[in-house]
Amino acid sequence: MSSASHHAPHADTLAARVKAATGISLAQCYQCGKCAAGCPVSEEMDLTPCQVLRLLQYGQDKYDERAMRSAGIWLCLSCETCSTRCPQEVEIPKIMDVVRAEALKRGIAHPKSKDILAFHRAFLDSVEQTGRLYEIGLVANYKLRSGHFLKDVMLAPKMYVRGKLGLLPHMIKGTAAVKRIFKRTLGSKG
Numbered sequence: 001m002s003s004a005s006h007h008a009p010h011a012d013t014l015a016a017r018v019k020a021a022t023g024i025s026l027a028q029c030y031q032c033g034k035c036a037a038g039c040p041v042s043e044e045m046d047l048t049p050c051q052v053l054r055l056l057q058y059g060q061d062k063y064d065e066r067a068m069r070s071a072g073i074w075l076c077l078s079c080e081t082c083s084t085r086c087p088q089e090v091e092i093p094k095i096m097d098v099v100r101a102e103a104l105k106r107g108i109a110h111p112k113s114k115d116i117l118a119f120h121r122a123f124l125d126s127v128e129q130t131g132r133l134y135e136i137g138l139v140a141n142y143k144l145r146s147g148h149f150l151k152d153v154m155l156a157p158k159m160y161v162r163g164k165l166g167l168l169p170h171m172i173k174g175t176a177a178v179k180r181i182f183k184r185t186l187g188s189k190g
């Protein structure tokens with residue numbers, strides 16, 4: 001890379017923000033695809049976790065923006081299946097947090113984010129108030145907050161309720177950790 005190039009590396013890339021916020025270097029990822037293969041929601045994602053990382057690796061605004069505008073980043077459940085399988089121990093959920101937070105900050109978050117965030121708030125409230133996840137209460141709360149039922153956003157609750165049952169006791173036990181995760185995503189309103 002020539003230092004004379006006018007395509008000098010952009011200091012304010014998402015990759016740089018990820019590094020600053022989490023200490024994770026995107027260069028660790030060598031694109032083996034194991035994360036996406038294990039991710040319970042990757043089939044529903046427009047960009048798989050591995051593809052999101054690839055986009056960030058370019059360190060170019062247009063690719064950063066494509067990652068931030070993705071709907072798929074909002075489906076990530078922070079379940080850590082990907083990072084557990086990753087041979088490089090890349091902590092993908094933390095990266096997803098940064099990408100989502102940046103997308104919100106810049107006002108370019110996918111419209112789906114509104115409904116997913118409403119669901120996350122409902123999920124958190126349910127855990128906060130009862131210390132347990134009551135599915136019916138959760139769905140009702142979600143409905144109240146989002147003001148409507150989006151058919152495809154129900155994918156997220158389904159993941160919690162159906163596929164992620166093994167995850168729930170852990171998440172509920174770690175309420176403080178869950179709160180931190182969602183607080184980061186939701187901002188101070190959480």
Ligand code: SF4
Pocket residue numbers: 028029030031032033034035036050053082085086087088089090092
């Ligand atoms: S599993 Fe790890 S190294 Fe492989 S693509 Fe995913 S993040 Fe990159």
Ligand code: SF4
Pocket residue numbers: 035038039040041042049075076077078079080081082083092093096
């Ligand atoms: S943490 Fe997110 S990206 Fe990783 S496996 Fe779970 S849902 Fe998929």
